Amino acid sequence: MNDSVLMLTIVAAIGLGTPIVFATVGEILAERSGILNLGVQGMMLVGAVMGFWATFQTGSLWLGVLAAIIAGAALSVIHAFNSVTLRVSQIVSGLALTIFGTGVAIFIGRVGAIPLIGEPSRAVFKPILPDALADLPIVGPLIFGHDALVYLSWIVVAVASFYLFHTRPGLTVRAVGEDPASAEAAGINVSTVRYTHVMIGGALAGLGGAYFSLALVPSWQDNPMGAAGWIAIALVILASWRPWRALWVAYLFGAAGRVGFTLQTLGISIPASLLAMLPFVLAILAMLVLTSGKRARFLGAPAALGIPYFREER
Amino acid sequence: MSRRFIIEPRGLAPWWLKLLIPIASVIAALIIGAFFLMLTGNDWAEVYTKMLDTAFGSGRGFAETLVSATPLILTGVAAAIAFRMLVWNIGGEGQLMFGAIVAAGVGVWLTESTPAFIAIIAVILAGAVGGAFWASLAAVPKVYLGTNEIITTLMLNFIALNLMNYLVFGSFSPWRDPESTQFPQGRPIIENAGVPEFFHRLDWGLFVAIVVAVIAWFVISKTRSGFEYRIVGDSFDTARYVGIKVPKKVLGTFLASGAAAGLAGSILVAGILGKMDPRSLDLGLGFTGIIVAALARLNPIAIIPVAILMGALNNAGPALQSIGVPSATVKILQGAILIFAVAGEFLISNRVRRPDRTPQDIEVEEEAKAA
Numbered sequence: 001m002n003d004s005v006l007m008l009t010i011v012a013a014i015g016l017g018t019p020i021v022f023a024t025v026g027e028i029l030a031e032r033s034g035i036l037n038l039g040v041q042g043m044m045l046v047g048a049v050m051g052f053w054a055t056f057q058t059g060s061l062w063l064g065v066l067a068a069i070i071a072g073a074a075l076s077v078i079h080a081f082n083s084v085t086l087r088v089s090q091i092v093s094g095l096a097l098t099i100f101g102t103g104v105a106i107f108i109g110r111v112g113a114i115p116l117i118g119e120p121s122r123a124v125f126k127p128i129l130p131d132a133l134a135d136l137p138i139v140g141p142l143i144f145g146h147d148a149l150v151y152l153s154w155i156v157v158a159v160a161s162f163y164l165f166h167t168r169p170g171l172t173v174r175a176v177g178e179d180p181a182s183a184e185a186a187g188i189n190v191s192t193v194r195y196t197h198v199m200i201g202g203a204l205a206g207l208g209g210a211y212f213s214l215a216l217v218p219s220w221q222d223n224p225m226g227a228a229g230w231i232a233i234a235l236v237i238l239a240s241w242r243p244w245r246a247l248w249v250a251y252l253f254g255a256a257g258r259v260g261f262t263l264q265t266l267g268i269s270i271p272a273s274l275l276a277m278l279p280f281v282l283a284i285l286a287m288l289v290l291t292s293g294k295r296a297r298f299l300g301a302p303a304a305l306g307i308p309y310f311r312e313e314r
Numbered sequence: 315m316s317r318r319f320i321i322e323p324r325g326l327a328p329w330w331l332k333l334l335i336p337i338a339s340v341i342a343a344l345i346i347g348a349f350f351l352m353l354t355g356n357d358w359a360e361v362y363t364k365m366l367d368t369a370f371g372s373g374r375g376f377a378e379t380l381v382s383a384t385p386l387i388l389t390g391v392a393a394a395i396a397f398r399m400l401v402w403n404i405g406g407e408g409q410l411m412f413g414a415i416v417a418a419g420v421g422v423w424l425t426e427s428t429p430a431f432i433a434i435i436a437v438i439l440a441g442a443v444g445g446a447f448w449a450s451l452a453a454v455p456k457v458y459l460g461t462n463e464i465i466t467t468l469m470l471n472f473i474a475l476n477l478m479n480y481l482v483f484g485s486f487s488p489w490r491d492p493e494s495t496q497f498p499q500g501r502p503i504i505e506n507a508g509v510p511e512f513f514h515r516l517d518w519g520l521f522v523a524i525v526v527a528v529i530a531w532f533v534i535s536k537t538r539s540g541f542e543y544r545i546v547g548d549s550f551d552t553a554r555y556v557g558i559k560v561p562k563k564v565l566g567t568f569l570a571s572g573a574a575a576g577l578a579g580s581i582l583v584a585g586i587l588g589k590m591d592p593r594s595l596d597l598g599l600g601f602t603g604i605i606v607a608a609l610a611r612l613n614p615i616a617i618i619p620v621a622i623l624m625g626a627l628n629n630a631g632p633a634l635q636s637i638g639v640p641s642a643t644v645k646i647l648q649g650a651i652l653i654f655a656v657a658g659e660f661l662i663s664n665r666v667r668r669p670d671r672t673p674q675d676i677e678v679e680e681e682a683k684a685a
Contacts, residue, residue, distance in 0.1 A: 038404075038464075042649075078653060086660035091402050091464060092608055093656050099601060100649025104350070106642035111354040222642075227472055234465055271484030277476040280469040287465060288455055 002141050009255060009262045011141045014150060015216060017247075017254030019044070019208035019225065021153045023232035024239060024246040025160050026204025030076075031236060032164060033197035034177040034304040037079050038094025040205050041229025042101020047072040047206025049105040052121060052213035052220050061123045064214055065149075065207060072206020073199045075101055080198040084191050087308035098229070106222045121218035125149055125211075149211055153247075156204065160243040173197060177302030180309040190309055205229065226276075234283035238290075241301065253279050322673070324665040328680045335658035336609050340623070343650035350646055351639070361639050368633040369626035377514040381586060383625025385410070387523035388578035389603025390610065390617040391530050392445075396571035397604075398534075398612045399547040401564055405452060405467025406575040406600025408474035409445040413576025415478055415489070416444030417583045418590035421503025422488055433507035437584045438522065438577065445576015446569040448474060453568035457561045463568070471600065478592045489590050500589035509585045519581035523621075526574060530614040543567065575600060602628070605652045611662075624648065 023040050030037050037043075047068035055064030075097060082093040109116045125147035127134055134145035164170040173193055175183040180190045212225040231253060239245035260275040348358035369379045389406045396403035403409075420440040424433055451470055455461035481489040483498050491501040511517045534540040546553040546563045553560050578599060587594055606624050610616035627648060631641035667676055 036464075038468075082653070082657050086657055088656050088659045091404070092397075092604065092652065095404065095601065095604055096649055096652035096656055098649075099598075099605070099645060100653060103642045103645025103647075103649050107350065107354075107640050107646055110640035110642065111356070230468060230472065234469060237462075237465060271480055273476040273480035273484040277473050277480075280472040280476075284451075284466055284469045284473075287461055287469075288459065 002135070002137060005262055005265060007138070007141055009258050010251075011145065012258040012261075013251045013254035014142075014146065015254065016257045017250040017252075018150050018153050019211035019216070020228055020232050020235060020250040020253060021157065021247055022208030022211065023205045023229060024235045024250055025156055025243050026201035026208070027232055027236045028239065028241050028243060028246060029160060029164075029173070029197045029204075030201035031305055032177045032241060032302055033173050033194045034180060034302055034307070034309070035080070035083050035194050035198050036090045036094065036306040037076065037083075037097070037198060037201055038091060038233065039075065039079050039097025039101065039202075040094075040232050041227070042098035042105075043072040043075050043202050043205035044101075044209035044212075044225060044229045044232075045105035045223065046075050046101045047209030048213040048224055049108045049116070049209075049220070050206070051210030052116060053108065055121055055123055055214060056116060056119065059122050061125060061214060064123075065210055068206040068210030069203045070206070072209065073203040076198050076202025076205070077195075079202075080195045083308065084194045084198070087310065090306050090308075102223070109220050109222060116220040117222070119220055121214055121220075123214070124218040125215035147215055149207075149215060157243045157247045164243065174302070177304055180304055194309075205232070208232070231279055231283075234280070234287075237301075238283060238286050240290075253282075256282070318668070319666050320669055321664050321666050323663060324673075327662040328683075330683070331662060331680075332611060335662060336611065336620070336655060339609065339651050339654035339658055342654045343647050346650040347643060347647045351643065356639055360637065361634060361643065364634060364637055365627070365630035365644075368630040374514050375629070377516040379622060379626045379629045380520055381515050381517075381625070382628040383621045384520045384523050384585070385578035385582055385599045386602055386606050386621040386624050386628075387527055387617055388574050388581070389600050390606030390621050391527050391603075391614055392571045392574035392578075392600075393604045393607035394610065394612040394614060394617060395530055395534070395567055395574070397607060399543065399564060399567045401453075401456075401568050401571065402464045403449065403452070403467050403568060403571045404464060404601075404604065405449065405470050405572075406578075406603045407598070408467070408471035408600070409448045409572040409575035410579040410582075410600050411471075411474040411478050411595055412448035413441035413445035413579030414583045414590050414595050415474070415481065415579075416447075416576070417441035417580030418489055418500060418503055421507045421583060421589075422501050424504050424507060426504050426506070428504065428506055430506040433504060434509060434584060437503060437507045438509075438580045441576045441578075441580020441583065442573040443576070445579065446573040448576065449568050449572020453565055453572070456568070457565045475592075475596055478590065478595065482590065482592050491589070500587075500591050502589045503583065507584055508588055509581070511585075515586055517585040519585040522577070522581060524618060526577065527614045527617050530574075534614065575603070578603075597628075602648065605648055605655075608652055609655045 023044055027040055050071035051064040051068030054067035055061055079093050079097050082088050083090040127145050128148050129144045134140045172188055176190050176193045184190050217224045235246060235249045238249045256278050260270055260272060263270055351358040351361055368375055370376055389410060392406050417437045417440045421437045448470060452463045452466040456463040481487045482500050489500055491499045509517045509519050534543060542558045546558060546560055550560055583590055602624055606617055606621045610620040627644045631644035634641050634643055
């Protein structure tokens with residue numbers, strides 16, 4: 001039963017969806033504080049290369065993860081500075097981050113005495129629970145058969161959701177994203193909240209990137225993750241800025257990434273390029289249906305998203 | 315509370331500052347790049363000399379720089395005219411590709427006997443129409459439903475890319491050369507539709523791009539329609555108040571932006587490529603156009619020299635591999651240029667002064683500096 005096409009597809013969807021879960025939840029936190037960061041793709045790629053590099057140097061997966069988190073967060077500081085302190089265009093600044101990050105990732109992968117490119121990773125994330133559990137029918141592969149980062153992604157989703165909707169600091173973040181002037185009047189430091197959440201977003205994007213280079217495709221390539229960062233940005237909307245929904249939509253898109261292979265095993269062949277189009281077509285259709293006009297507010301788009309906040313001089 | 319600096323918005327920045335900031339952005343980016351190169355044990359001076367030499371050191375090299383600059387002028391204009399009106403069209407990539415698809419479609423469909431004059435115009439205009447159509451997929455929902463164009467234009471980039479790949483790599487469409495079975499390639503467009511070259515690989519498409527930039531400048535700064543456009547760009551409310559039909563203006567700008575990007579696609583197809591070659595059309599030309607627009611501060615005339623600078627970088631990139639340096643150096647430089655250029659906008663729209671000096675003091679000083 002665990003080898004059925006459906007099960008294999010779901011399990012693959014969880015694997016392919018996991019990096020996107022990290023990145024999407026990170027972007028949700030940043031956007032909830034009012035900052036749109038189109039640099040996700042760049043932050044993920046820098047996380048992917050630095051995570052791979054650190055593991056390559058030390059042999060330690062967790063040092064790799066740490067390096068990826070630091071790299072993603074470090075890159076995001078540039079965006080926070082541009083959009084919070086200087087209050088310039090968040091859209092252009094985010095794009096700049098992606099172009100810069102993409103360049104840095106390819107560059108780092110191709111320099112040095114032993115270039116990383118083409119090298120296999122020295123360590124790879126593997127399932128952590130005993131086979132006896134992972135072999136249980138249905139729940140085995142679905143729940144017990146994953147590597148540590150999949151479980152971490154579940155924790156991140158649960159914590160982020162609880163934080164945003166059931167804690168006082170979470171309320172603060174949402175207040176800053178909705179109405180920064182009122183939040184400031186209530187004694188909240190808008191800049192601090194926004195800096196923090198853009199950086200958490202960067203850290204999670206870096207972590208998501210590392211999942212590609214240390215688990216999904218554990219050898220270095222110029223870009224091991226396709227357009228995952230851009231997909232994450234689309235999924236924030238499909239998840240209507242809610243972490244749990246991010247988990248489900250990310251898995252749905254993971255499944256979309258797998259469906260071509262599944263169909264092939266069933267004897268149906270669809271050109272790869274048409275299937276690759278699918279997530280983006282779905283994202284646009286969903287946007288047209290769900291997020292037009294007033295419904296966007298209804299879904300939960302932060303009211304001050306993307307709008308620079310000018311504090312009145314006192 | 316005493317503060318060391320006061321930051322306040324300013325009306326008009328002095329002209330020298332508008333010139334200084336982009337130049338400073340490029341210099342700062344070169345310093346960042348040098349830092350990366352030194353950190354990885356490369357000789358930054360050698361790398362920059364090699365780049366300069368490749369891009370400008372010979373007639374042939376400069377011709378290649380202009381070849382690289384041609385599509386960037388158009389994607390730069392595409393981004394600039396949209397951004398100026400706060401239409402965030404970041405779909406230049408997709409509009410360029412769909413423009414190329416339509417242009418190549420016309421180019422292979424025309425019969426060989428079509429006169430060159432007609433064939434060239436048909437193929438090039440087809441690209442503009444294709445780009446405008448692709449933009450309309452985001453523009454119409456934006457204007458009539460309020461759908462955020464940032465995400466839709468972004469997604470449309472990937473749809474166009476995969477559509478292009480499908481037409482050549484995934485199917486036996488008319489776009490695919492029927493003789494290429496092992497390694498699929500685009501089908502060459504008819505000979506008469508090819509834009510003639512005049513110096514090495516440089517063709518007349520360069521002048522089409524320059525003319526488009528000049529037209530954009532003329533329309534924006536010298537016509538009634540451009541005047542209205544500028545009002546909308548400054549304030550939707552003001553525009554509505556004086557009776558300008560804002561949705562129509564936004565739609566028109568969005569489509570014009572798409573057409574410019576699509577033109578970049580058709581000029582590539584009718585020029586250096588001669589067919590729809592997916593790999594050569596997926597080089598981030600749309601995104602680089604955004605760098606061009608930002609560094610040119612959305613001024614269509616300034617786009618021309620800035621596009622030549624970016625074209626020089628793109629042209630120099632591959633040459634770096636011969637001295638053992640990744641061509642991605644160029645991407646780091648371009649990304650850093652954009653980071654600094656967008657940050658520099660802060661200094662253009664704000665004045666930073668010490669509390670003991672008045673804005674008037676500073677204005678006098680700035681005028682003295684300019685003189």
